[in-house]
Amino acid sequence: MRSRLIILLIGIFTAVFYIGCGRDNNAVIKEKVSKAEELKENGKEQEAMETLLDASYRINDKTPLSIQTSIYTELGGLFYENHKLEDAGRYFQKAVDVARAHDSIASYPHLLWNLVLTINDIDSAKAILSECRDLSDLDKGNYQFYAIRSRLNLAKACVIENDIETAKSTLDSILPEAKADNILKIESTMERAIVYLAEDELGKGIDMLHELPFDSLSLDGKLEQSNLLCKAYRAMGDYESALNCQDSVMTYMDSIQSMKSSEQISRIEREFDQRIAKEQREREIIIYTGSAFVILLIIMILLLNRNRRLRARQVSLVEKISRLNIELSKPKENPDASAERKSDAIISRLRLTRELFATLPHYGLIAQANLEQNAEDISKDIQKELYNSIVARFSDVCNNLKDEYPALSSEDMMLGIMTYARINKDVISVLLKSSDDALRQRKSRMKKKIPTELFDLFFCKTV
Helix, strand or coil: HHHHHHHHHHHHEEEEEEEEHCCCCHHHHHHHHHHHHHHHHHHCCCHHHHHHHHHHCCCCCCCCCHHHHHHHHHHHHHHHHHCHHHHHHHHHHHHHHHHCCCCCCCHHHHHHHHCCCCCCCCHHHHHHHHHHHHHHCHHHHHHHHHHHHHHHHHHHHHHHHHHHHHHHCCCCHHHHHCCCHHHHHHHHHHHHHHHHHHHCHHHHHHHHHHHHHHHHHHHHHHHHHHCCCCHHHHHCCCCCEEEHHHHHHHHHHHHHHHHHHHHHHHHHHHHHHHHHCCCCCCCHHHHHHHHHHHHHHHHHHHHHHHHHHHHHHHHHHHHHHHHHHHHHHHHCCHHHHHHHHHHHHHHHHHHHHHHHHCCHHHHHHHHHCCCCCCHHHHHHHHHHHHHHHHHHHHHHHHHHHHHHHHCCCCCHHHHHHHHHCCCCCHHHHHHHCHHHHHHHHHHHHCCCCCCCHHHHHHHCCCC
């Protein structure tokens, strides 16, 4: 009797299993895609990704092309929104490959647009953009938006390659259409500003950048706007405005970097692969998700705490520097005592400024440059960025030094400050465009222009 009952139960479970497996696979996929869209609309990205991954594992040769491309595009979009470009590109590439395999890429030019967003190589990007533009032109009724955006980015590529005239003619050709759409209008305005800046029409470029609706810009758009404004103001000599923009650039870069460093999205994918491979049950999925949430929460708390301590340290240093500024601005009562007091204040400010500089993102450029075996191989962009960041951070100290020691030249101060910032002599030689012998002679002359204590501080004999 017991054996019969066991056989009956096995039969029932087997029947249920085969009934479940016998459901229309395409119907199941469609349900999961629909559920994922609902979860995403409700802000539940984590659950939406799991649902889409489950749907992706069910794709087979009988799955309609539109569903396949939709799943891969949505997965790529989730990674892209979290600044995981490599993972996003992997899924966008799958969507393009599927469309090409069905000889239907002409019906899906938007897939090419998604893919190009993850491409860093300008030649590859131009090839994909050109194809997206040409395919979109075949069906302007449905894909005019992508045709215009492709042209916008091709214009940007022309600016990068210094083909300004082509960029301008491309932008002029899409002006009427761009004005009709808010997104296209923003992108068109940004590209025109870039063209103006490339032509050294800094005033027009700055005005156009300020025309952009700030609240409508994405985080990447705000970063690009601030970065362009910073470079334009610096080129005009308006260093105060450039510094304000630079602060915004660093804030946006920190936000993007925190998203890039987050392992939440990538971890979900890895964990889901493991669960599929091991055929874990629902209870195990809940355990993994709960554990992942706790780990993520701990990581977020640690990151927030670290950032809070760093910000507090930066505020403390700025306050100390401000007090030194007040000290340096006091009128001289006793010239000798005042000179000694000012010298001590300048040395203290140098130390505090270097300490503050060490907490900022640009400080990493020093280590990057110092690790280069041949300083001549350091790219021009890195040289310029490193030099400008030092000038921006130490400009006030340089003014104090110039006031107190008029004999010091700008090159003298930059040599001392770069040495004090722990930049090696080969890199300094490249940044200042001076030979080793010239730097040694300049150093020797500086010894006669400034007090021994300041000279020793500059050249690392004391800390």
